[in-house]
Amino acid sequence: MSLHEEVDKSSRISQIKDFMEAHKGLLRDDTLRAVCATGIATGILLEVQRERSKRESMPFWGRLNRLEMDLERVRQLFPQIINKLHEYSEAGYHDIIAYLGSEEISRLDWSRRDLPKDVISLAFAVGIAQGYWMIQASGGE
Amino acid sequence: LITAIAQLGRASRKLGEFSSELEALVDHSRAKHVLVLRIRVSENQAKYEGIELEENKGEEKYLYRRDPSGKPGLFITGRIPMLGDVGVLNLQRSFINLSSRNISAKDRNKDKQALANFEKKKVIGITRGKGIRQTTNKTLDRICKALRNNSRTIMKDICKTIKSMKPEELLLTVKILSDSGEKYLGEIPEFADAFESFVTQVKNVQKKRIAGETSGLKCIICNNESVSNEFEENPLPFFFIDKPGFIPEGDFDKAYKVFPLCSDCFVDLRYGRKFVEKYLDFSISSIEGGRAEVSFWLIPVLNDYDSVISYIKLLSESAAEGKESRRFLYLRHLKDMCETMKTISAFDTEPDALEAFLTFTALFYTRDRQGHMRLISSSEGIYPRHLRFMLEVKRKVDSLIPFKKVGVRFGFPLLREFLMPTDMKGRGGARRRSEGWYKDLASTLGDMFVGEPIKKSLIYKAIASKIRELAKEADLKKISDISFKALSLVEYIEQLDSSQSKREMLYEFARGS
Numbered sequence: 001m002s003l004h005e006e007v008d009k010s011s012r013i014s015q016i017k018d019f020m021e022a023h024k025g026l027l028r029d030d031t032l033r034a035v036c037a038t039g040i041a042t043g044i045l046l047e048v049q050r051e052r053s054k055r056e057s058m059p060f061w062g063r064l065n066r067l068e069m070d071l072e073r074v075r076q077l078f079p080q081i082i083n084k085l086h087e088y089s090e091a092g093y094h095d096i097i098a099y100l101g102s103e104e105i106s107r108l109d110w111s112r113r114d115l116p117k118d119v120i121s122l123a124f125a126v127g128i129a130q131g132y133w134m135i136q137a138s139g140g141e
Numbered sequence: 142l143i144t145a146i147a148q149l150g151r152a153s154r155k156l157g158e159f160s161s162e163l164e165a166l167v168d169h170s171r172a173k174h175v176l177v178l179r180i181r182v183s184e185n186q187a188k189y190e191g192i193e194l195e196e197n198k199g200e201e202k203y204l205y206r207r208d209p210s211g212k213p214g215l216f217i218t219g220r221i222p223m224l225g226d227v228g229v230l231n232l233q234r235s236f237i238n239l240s241s242r243n244i245s246a247k248d249r250n251k252d253k254q255a256l257a258n259f260e261k262k263k264v265i266g267i268t269r270g271k272g273i274r275q276t277t278n279k280t281l282d283r284i285c286k287a288l289r290n291n292s293r294t295i296m297k298d299i300c301k302t303i304k305s306m307k308p309e310e311l312l313l314t315v316k317i318l319s320d321s322g323e324k325y326l327g328e329i330p331e332f333a334d335a336f337e338s339f340v341t342q343v344k345n346v347q348k349k350r351i352a353g354e355t356s357g358l359k360c361i362i363c364n365n366e367s368v369s370n371e372f373e374e375n376p377l378p379f380f381f382i383d384k385p386g387f388i389p390e391g392d393f394d395k396a397y398k399v400f401p402l403c404s405d406c407f408v409d410l411r412y413g414r415k416f417v418e419k420y421l422d423f424s425i426s427s428i429e430g431g432r433a434e435v436s437f438w439l440i441p442v443l444n445d446y447d448s449v450i451s452y453i454k455l456l457s458e459s460a461a462e463g464k465e466s467r468r469f470l471y472l473r474h475l476k477d478m479c480e481t482m483k484t485i486s487a488f489d490t491e492p493d494a495l496e497a498f499l500t501f502t503a504l505f506y507t508r509d510r511q512g513h514m515r516l517i518s519s520s521e522g523i524y525p526r527h528l529r530f531m532l533e534v535k536r537k538v539d540s541l542i543p544f545k546k547v548g549v550r551f552g553f554p555l556l557r558e559f560l561m562p563t564d565m566k567g568r569g570g571a572r573r574r575s576e577g578w579y580k581d582l583a584s585t586l587g588d589m590f591v592g593e594p595i596k597k598s599l600i601y602k603a604i605a606s607k608i609r610e611l612a613k614e615a616d617l618k619k620i621s622d623i624s625f626k627a628l629s630l631v632e633y634i635e636q637l638d639s640s641q642s643k644r645e646m647l648y649e650f651a652r653g654s
Contacts, residue, residue: 015542018542019542019543022541022542023541023628023632025631025632025634025635025636025639026628026631026632026635028635043617043621046617047617050617058615058617061615064612066609066612066613067608067609067612067620068605068609116598116601117605118598118601118602118604118605119601121605121608121609122601122604122605122608122624122627122628122631125608125620125623125624125627126624126625126627126628128617128620128621128624129620129621129622129624129625129628130543132617132618132620132621133543133546133547133621133625137546
């Protein structure tokens with residue numbers, strides 16, 4: 001891996017960190033940050049699927065329940081995303097996925113089931129938007 | 142509130158804020174152009190001499206005033222809406238259809254009926270306004286007769302004139318041609334006087350009854366003896382004095398006594414209304430800058446009359462200076478925040494002494510299909526400092542990543558975008574316009590302005606529903622756009638709310654210590 005690629009990847013992680021820190025109004029606790037992080041991973045996977053199918057389909061979209069999310073659904077998504085990316089041999093996002101899993105998604109507090117579904121759905125959709133936008137901005141891998 | 146509007150009116154009268162009393166008494170339309178019927182008037186007759194399309198030079202020239210009875214106007218000049226059965230668009234369609242040869246007999250009859258309807262309601266209709274029926278001016282009588290006798294020719298001329306123009310709202314008025322030159326209605330003193338006296342007069346039919354019943358009534362504004370509680374015209378656009386309104390005891394005899402006014406305060410209210418409409422009327426547009434369903438008046442409340450005068454002077458001066466003025470920037474920015482998604486770059490100069498006594502009341506309203514003003518709610522106790530604070534929060538939110546890069550900024554149109562139900566269609570759509578969300582938008586804005594806790598669950602629910610609606614399309618770009626807009630709105634609300642709570646805590650702490 002070249003130095004340029006290393007720098008690029010670390011800047012993407014800091015981009016995610018900055019994004020999470022900037023939006024403390026919505027992402028006010030670890031659980032909502034974890035939901036958003038899962039959304040970012042989902043956004044990346046969806047864009048990868050779209051690119052692979054020449055912008056025609058995103059099979060993973062069918063598992064997102066029209067973006068009406070709760071903690072249980074969110075919790076189940078991350079392992080599936082890792083599997084899918086592995087299946088596609090997509091290593092370009094490994095660092096981001098690793099960061100999201102270890103630093104954000106692992107902090108999901110299962111006891112916060114009182115969080116309104118609307119807030120969870122919004123945090124997740126915002127994550128997808130950020131994931132999608134990050135890949136668009138970097139011009140894909 | 143009413144007293145505050147009247148005080149504004151009195152002060153603007155004193156300062157000559159409006160060029161003439163007529164300016165305060167006419168109604169404003171959205172018409173950019175006017176169809177002018179040229180009438181030559183000689184000693185014994187009036188003759189129609191053709192039509193002209195001109196730019197709107199101000200409603201006071203045409204003596205335009207809405208007639209609440211459904212007629213086009215109160216005093217010859219009438220309004221032609223863009224849409225509707227007697228609208229410009231329908232007239233254009235009917236005229237073009239009738240000129241075409243390939244039209245069925247049924248459609249031809251329908252279009253003929255549309256033209257006849259327009260002629261009756263809009264052309265002959267302008268001669269039947271309430272203001273004309275009550276005047277005994279012979280010239281006016283001759284003009285009206287000429288219009289009625291030539292209604293068919295006028296119709297043809299109107300159709301030819303508007304045939305190829307882009308549909309828009311228009312005014313239809315009369316220009317008088319005589320040996321002394323060409324004059325609009327408002328430029329002829331006797332017509333202007335007749336209009337003025339009609340608008341400010343007390344209802345004739347009520348005079349006798351009122352003489353007995355209103356003795357001892359006091360004007361609610363100045364507390365002097367009230368002339369009457371029933372003027373011919375409404376003092377405020379949302380108050381209808383031809384309908385009974387009951388005070389708490391519900392005595393029918395007192396049904397019309399809830400709003401007694403004296404003549405002087407009636408005129409003050411008209412001036413006050415004009416002043417508010419000129420400087421302090423705000424509309425929440427759509428993101429694209431389209432039609433505004435919810436608007437509000439921001440009425441300054443200053444109990445001291447001298448302060449009102451100073452306030453009006455400063456506000457007019459700053460408006461005259463235009464963009465260079467740094468005073469009242471918060472009002473200009475608030476207007477931008479309501480109508481556009483612009484960024485804020487400059488801020489006001491330091492607050493002056495006047496502000497210590499100044500609060501605003503926001504009066505939220507909508508306009509119904511007939512264009513009448515319908516009140517939604519009101520919020521009292523809005524401080525200029527809090528308005529500035531709201532703008533500061535907007536600037537802060539706009540600076541967050543990645544809003545600049547993705548081109549998202551906060552503005553009240555965002556709030557409208559999410560609160561408006563997703564199943565509503567535009568004008569071409571089949572569904573009826575639902576109005577329940579107006580109240581939600583008004584109450585959310587009211588809470589923001591006053592600094593009360595915002596009903597966040599309502600906002601989150603609206604956002605989630607909008608995102609779910611778009612999720613059906615499975616379009617990542619659209620989902621991304623709407624999610625960033627939602628994030629901007631949520632950040633604004635959360636930051637405004639938390640800063641408010643912090644300020645309240647600090648205030649409590651300071652009081653305690």
